[in-house]
Amino acid sequence: MDLFLQQLISGIASGSLFAILALGMVLIYRSTRTFNFAQGQMAMFSTFVAWSALSTAMGFWPAFFLTLLSALAMGALVEWLIVRRVEGTTELNSLIVALGLFLVFDGLALYIWGPLPRGFGPFSVFSGGATCAGDVCIGRLNLGILAASGIIVALLYLLFQRTKFGLAMRATAQNRLASRLVGIPVGRMLSTGWALGTAVGAIAGILAAQSLGLDINTMFSVLLFALAAAVLGGLDSPAGAVAGGLVIGVVKNMAGTYAPSSIGGIDLTVAFLVIVLVLMVRPTGIFGRTSQRRV
């Protein structure tokens, strides 16, 4: 039973990482209907920005906020300069653009920072002894990831539900033409969606790299789980992405614990099976809106 609880807790902690990576994808999908395959690589890029800032002997928090600002700017620029050019054409075009961004950020990071892995953290905020309740323990890093995800989700909830700006963003996601008619600057809302999504991704990258190490392939190991989380929740539901991430984290940990070790690693296979099963039952995810079809 303790083993089960222990795995449940660490599953939730790693799941919250998948949750915020998926949350970034959902924010972007809601704004321009682009599924951002580059989310992982953009997060990796931002984490390298943080690494560069830290290597100038900057403190953790200044480097963190610098990274956040650069990620916001990067997301907005990508939307404004690139994604907007294929706006309103086909789904195929926006997918192709997202894959192009994947390659561009992958290549840029390789060119600037090289292929070698870099040491990254754990920072003093996230290091220290484990916190225990009975026999069930949670490491400081995992606790930090859990707390950080909680804070992000709370802040985004407040932004979307309690401010006029958030209302405008939700309106834009729902009906662009009507939003334009009531005077919402739609283009700016779309850029903001990308900016927020990229910034959330940057935080996910900074959290992930502390346990995974930092190199250009860092995010591949979490990308599939984040995809599974986004699909499970439905691409246009932020709450769904968070719930999906937690479920995937727990499922992944349980499969790793209880599957016989003789069959080899199965975590990716399990994530893929979750995607397939969910899509068989609900083609637009569990919390996703089913879209109407028009000519």
Add this chain to the structure above:
Amino acid sequence: MRAALLRPKAAGLLLLAVLLAVFPFLHEWPFFGMFLGEFRTFNATMFAVWLLILLGMNLLTGYSGQVSLGHAALVLVSAYMTAVLSQQYGFPLWGAIVTATAATAVAGWVVIGIPAVRLRGPYLAIATFGLMLALPQILKLQALTQWTNGALGIGGGIVEPPGVLASALDSREWLYYAAIAAAAVMTVVFVNLTRSRIGRALIALRDSEIGAEQMGVDVRKHKAMAFGISSLYAGLGGGLFFAVQGFVSPDSLSFIDSIFFLVAIVIGGLGSVLGSIIAALFLTFQSEAVSELSKVIPGADNLRNVIFGGALIGAVILFPRGIAGFIQRPRWPRLRGWILGDIRASRPWRWVSRLG
């Protein structure tokens, strides 16, 4: 008959056929030997393999409008089936390739195509991308190692030309003829298919699913069929991939290759046979071109993905029909009017001044 041969198109095709037929021996000739090495025969063989795979992918994406990022997975699975059948179950190589091709086609139609009918754009891309990310791990599963040989992969022997041909051709030349013949036949099939009722139905449903339905196209059947036919091409390509490379492992093709397939057909030209041919040339020579470039510009090999990613985005925005579309109908994008005009229309300076 003579008049038909004199038409430029027929004459061109005839010339191409002659060129392809003598290509493996061209490097021994005095003039061509100056710039053709023996290695070009291998290049040409791989070109044929890529062409088969990309024709299939173009049918799926360019004609029926479905995006699969798992196409390399189908190729890899078929290569594995060919390897297992030929190395462990004593199938002759050609028999293994035919069986694997048929199995991949059926699997693509039934297991992927039919469920995929319900999925819209990004969900299908994610599911196939997931398959591609998970496949290496699936191939390494302990339960399958007695067939797949785990991470080590499966090696094949040297392919000897059969019977009478054995004295005339060596292994490399025989593989070239086999692959180029398969690619040529399948290209002709492809051209006829896309001009048939099925091809027109696919184009119609790509442009408007509901519109096509109104015209009496069975959308579900045709979408699944597109997946099946495209898997057939991927399967044949995969079988030949194993024969030509003589080896297959879980990491022979990765999701980066899947993305590169898409890069290739978008740059080459979606929905066009010429586009697939240009795309196959691109895949054959891209790594060589990048390493040549890095001799001129240091560090260019590290920038490979930036160049191709940028080209992909640029192609979608400026040349939506790719190189093939541009050749068939040259039309320069109006750069100033389009890009600057759009940015000007969004008036960034007003935003800045309002902030200040």
